[in-house]
Amino acid sequence: EVSSIDSQSSHRLLSLPGLINIATFVPSLLSAGGSPDFEKVSEASLKAGFTITRILPTGVDGSITDALSLLTAQENTRGKSAVDFNLSIAATGDNASQLVKASPNVGSLVIPFNYFNNNLDKVATVSEHFNVWPTSKPIVTDASSTDLASILLLASLHNRPVHVTNVLKKADLALISMAKEKGLKVTCDVSIHALFLSQVEFPGCSHLPTKEDQEGLWEGLESIDIFAVGVLPSQLAKSLGLTVEAGVGIADALPLLLTAVRENKLTVEDIVLRLSTNPKKIFDLHDQSGTTVEVDLDRQTTVSSFYSKPLYGTVERVTYNDKTVVLEGKIVVSDFHLGKDVSGHSNAAQVVPASPLVKGGAVFAS
Amino acid sequence: EVSSIDSQSSHRLLSLPGLINIATFVPSLLSAGGSPDFEKVSEASLKAGFTITRILPTGVDGSITDALSLLTAQENTRGKSAVDFNLSIAATGDNASQLVKASPNVGSLVIPFNYFNNNLDKVATVSEHFNVWPTSKPIVTDASSTDLASILLLASLHNRPVHVTNVLKKADLALISMAKEKGLKVTCDVSIHALFLSQVEFPGCSHLPTKEDQEGLWEGLESIDIFAVGVLPSQLAKSLGLTVEAGVGIADALPLLLTAVRENKLTVEDIVLRLSTNPKKIFDLHDQSGTTVEVDLDRQTTVSSFYSKPLYGTVERVTYNDKTVVLEGKIVVSDFHLGKDVSGHSNAAQVVPASPLVKGGAVFAS
Numbered sequence: 001e002v003s004s005i006d007s008q009s010s011h012r013l014l015s016l017p018g019l020i021n022i023a024t025f026v027p028s029l030l031s032a033g034g035s036p037d038f039e040k041v042s043e044a045s046l047k048a049g050f051t052i053t054r055i056l057p058t059g060v061d062g063s064i065t066d067a068l069s070l071l072t073a074q075e076n077t078r079g080k081s082a083v084d085f086n087l088s089i090a091a092t093g094d095n096a097s098q099l100v101k102a103s104p105n106v107g108s109l110v111i112p113f114n115y116f117n118n119n120l121d122k123v124a125t126v127s128e129h130f131n132v133w134p135t136s137k138p139i140v141t142d143a144s145s146t147d148l149a150s151i152l153l154l155a156s157l158h159n160r161p162v163h164v165t166n167v168l169k170k171a172d173l174a175l176i177s178m179a180k181e182k183g184l185k186v187t188c189d190v191s192i193h194a195l196f197l198s199q200v201e202f203p204g205c206s207h208l209p210t211k212e213d214q215e216g217l218w219e220g221l222e223s224i225d226i227f228a229v230g231v232l233p234s235q236l237a238k239s240l241g242l243t244v245e246a247g248v249g250i251a252d253a254l255p256l257l258l259t260a261v262r263e264n265k266l267t268v269e270d271i272v273l274r275l276s277t278n279p280k281k282i283f284d285l286h287d288q289s290g291t292t293v294e295v296d297l298d299r300q301t302t303v304s305s306f307y308s309k310p311l312y313g314t315v316e317r318v319t320y321n322d323k324t325v326v327l328e329g330k331i332v333v334s335d336f337h338l339g340k341d342v343s344g345h346s347n348a349a350q351v352v353p354a355s356p357l358v359k360g361g362a363v364f365a366s
Numbered sequence: 367e368v369s370s371i372d373s374q375s376s377h378r379l380l381s382l383p384g385l386i387n388i389a390t391f392v393p394s395l396l397s398a399g400g401s402p403d404f405e406k407v408s409e410a411s412l413k414a415g416f417t418i419t420r421i422l423p424t425g426v427d428g429s430i431t432d433a434l435s436l437l438t439a440q441e442n443t444r445g446k447s448a449v450d451f452n453l454s455i456a457a458t459g460d461n462a463s464q465l466v467k468a469s470p471n472v473g474s475l476v477i478p479f480n481y482f483n484n485n486l487d488k489v490a491t492v493s494e495h496f497n498v499w500p501t502s503k504p505i506v507t508d509a510s511s512t513d514l515a516s517i518l519l520l521a522s523l524h525n526r527p528v529h530v531t532n533v534l535k536k537a538d539l540a541l542i543s544m545a546k547e548k549g550l551k552v553t554c555d556v557s558i559h560a561l562f563l564s565q566v567e568f569p570g571c572s573h574l575p576t577k578e579d580q581e582g583l584w585e586g587l588e589s590i591d592i593f594a595v596g597v598l599p600s601q602l603a604k605s606l607g608l609t610v611e612a613g614v615g616i617a618d619a620l621p622l623l624l625t626a627v628r629e630n631k632l633t634v635e636d637i638v639l640r641l642s643t644n645p646k647k648i649f650d651l652h653d654q655s656g657t658t659v660e661v662d663l664d665r666q667t668t669v670s671s672f673y674s675k676p677l678y679g680t681v682e683r684v685t686y687n688d689k690t691v692v693l694e695g696k697i698v699v700s701d702f703h704l705g706k707d708v709s710g711h712s713n714a715a716q717v718v719p720a721s722p723l724v725k726g727g728a729v730f731a732s
């Protein structure tokens with residue numbers, strides 16, 4: 001697993017494939033006048049070794065939920081990305097027709113249970129989402145507890161895969177694990193910071209797991225398909241009263257995991273599986289040839305972190321499309337806004353599912 | 367379907383099998399000093415044509431949740447029933463070991479989602495119930511919305527049948543119907559009064575369906591396995607500020623349905639299927655030979671009801687174990703406390719399911 005040894009210092013050098021962050025938070029994604037946030041996030045991603053980044057559809061200034069907001073997000077991202085990326089669309093109680101229209105131009109549908117109005121009939125709403133969303137594109141949800149059970153039932157009844165993002169509770173992971181055992185097509189990710197920070201270190205931050213839940217996540221590691229950066233570091237910054245900087249949590253994500261490798265809590269294979277192999281498969285992403293990340297496992301990083309212990313695993317070089325673009329934490333090429341919007345990429349044919357609930361194309365009318 | 371015609375008046379006379387009320391509410395079920403409520407309910411049941419009655423585990427004075435409360439209920443019912451009956455036990459957050467012990471002496475497990483503490487991890491709790499409850503005995507729940515979806519998922523993952531009681535919402539019935547189509551082992555009942563009374567007639571009584579939900583129940587009739595009396599008439603009486611009399615709603619249950627037959631909204635077969643055939647099958651109840659209910663479909667009843675329109679379908683005779691016990695609304699035998707507690711009845715062998723979560727019999731320790 002370790003690609004070579006630095007002879008002068010006995011440091012272990014790793015060569016990793018380009019990493020994939022499947023849940024990337026951009027605070028100001030939809031601001032009309034444009035915002036530097038997306039650019040900052042994409043540059044932070046490249047320096048940290050993430051060469052594909054899936055942008056979450058919800059920023060602090062709104063969500064991508066229809067053709068208009070998608071257009072705004074496309075304008076705010078076009079020609080500004082240092083890495084390949086895709087956009088997603090968020091489901092609401094009444095945007096089924098918008099979802100269908102937008103689907104060719106987004107990478108996935110996100111069903112944000114935690115943002116649904118309490119009065120919404122969630123089961124009927126989510127059932128409609130399953131009916132209209134093309135089978136060729138993934139469905140992601142943040143559902144927990146009985147909401148999680150609901151969406152797993154609907155996924156099972158509709159025979160559709162579903163990805164559960166930002167799992168925080170031991171019980172949720174146990175349910176996902178049981179569902180996997182019984183053959184349901186469910187996958188999940190855990191926020192990297194949730195594996196290392198808990199409500200013990202940050203009392204009152206409900207976005208972090210309790211210590212018991214965190215232990216449950218480590219015990220259930222085999223059921224965790226993907227590690228992601230996600231929105232959690234931004235939520236933590238906010239709950240600490242800090243300004244939420246675009247890209248917070250991206251730089252220390254890999255060092256957190258590599259420090260765990262040094263402590264024998266993870267293997268490099270665990271990381272590559274969950275930051276490259278599985279993300280590519282589950283989210284149907286493209287291969288990036290000539291793209292690698294070189295890391296010194298034993299070199300302490302200088303990246304800032306919420307974590308008080310020293311972190312190891314410095315990214316020394318990122319090669320992107322056969323070109324060295326990052327050296328020692330600095331972008332070393334002048335033209336680095338070459339990242340493509342790969343939202344339209346799919347290895348499968350795009351099909352809108354036939355459904356008894358979609359009659360006479362009425363659902364396509366807006 | 368109509369067994370004979372009363373020649374003097376052209377009234378249609380029906381001979382029905384003994385009816386089964388699968389959800390019978392006894393207000394004072396657990397009072398230590400004994401209470402006349404159970405006796406009243408059983409006599410009202412006999413007069414109304416219900417010759418088997420499944421007692422709900424929750425009264426106004428508590429629930430059957432352990433060996434002690436089961437004993438109290440047994441003492442309050444022994445030798446006092448005019449009809450055959452069984453008792454059930456209610457699940458709580460922490461009575462798994464009690465459930466296992468009590469299971470041979472109750473007819474079913476009721477999982478009352480609507481009574482669970484909000485802080486309870488419902489998914490984990492219900493999963494444990496599924497793990498410990500014998501496969502030979504039915505599981506009943508009142509779950510709605512995402513709770514309903516949760517329990518359907520767990521039933522599916524555990525490959526166990528589940529019966530949903532007192533379905534009130536169109537959306538819940540639609541989910542049950544979809545689950546049935548996909549092969550899940552789910553059955554359900556609707557409260558008879560919910561088919562005829564709505565929040566239009568009784569504004570503010572949230573125990574009744576809205577008019578739209580009520581219409582949805584009628585449209586989904588094919589998905590409704592059982593009609594029950596249930597707790598709804600008692601809830602309605604309470605919300606109207608009336609004293610909740612033991613047995614309220616039992617006398618008018620069959621007349622409500624038979625009046626719908628006269629209006630061509632139901633057939634007699636619809637009723638027999640849902641008050642006898644299906645209840646017997648779903649709840650594994652015994653055959654009652656020599657037990658019939660004779661009804662005059664065209665004779666207006668004098669039973670009281672919340673319903674303002676005249677009701678038809680008078681019970682003229684009940685034959686129980688080959689003996690006429692009820693004539694013209696009156697019990698005509700002196701010794702009529704011959705109903706048996708059939709809680710232990712089962713056509714299947716009783717098996718506690720093997721489960722990876724139940725190790726070394728630890729769950730059996732109290």
Ligand SMILES: [Zn+2]
Nearest residue numbers: 006011296299
């Ligand atoms: Zn080094």
Ligand SMILES: [Zn+2]
Nearest residue numbers: 039043080337
């Ligand atoms: Zn730039």
Ligand SMILES: [Zn+2]
Nearest residue numbers: 127131158357
């Ligand atoms: Zn559907």
Ligand SMILES: [Zn+2]
Nearest residue numbers: 205206207239
């Ligand atoms: Zn927080």
Ligand SMILES: [Zn+2]
Nearest residue numbers: 372377662665
């Ligand atoms: Zn007559």
Ligand SMILES: [Zn+2]
Nearest residue numbers: 405409446703
């Ligand atoms: Zn008596």
Ligand SMILES: [Zn+2]
Nearest residue numbers: 493497524723
């Ligand atoms: Zn289980």
Ligand SMILES: [Zn+2]
Nearest residue numbers: 571572573605
């Ligand atoms: Zn009420």
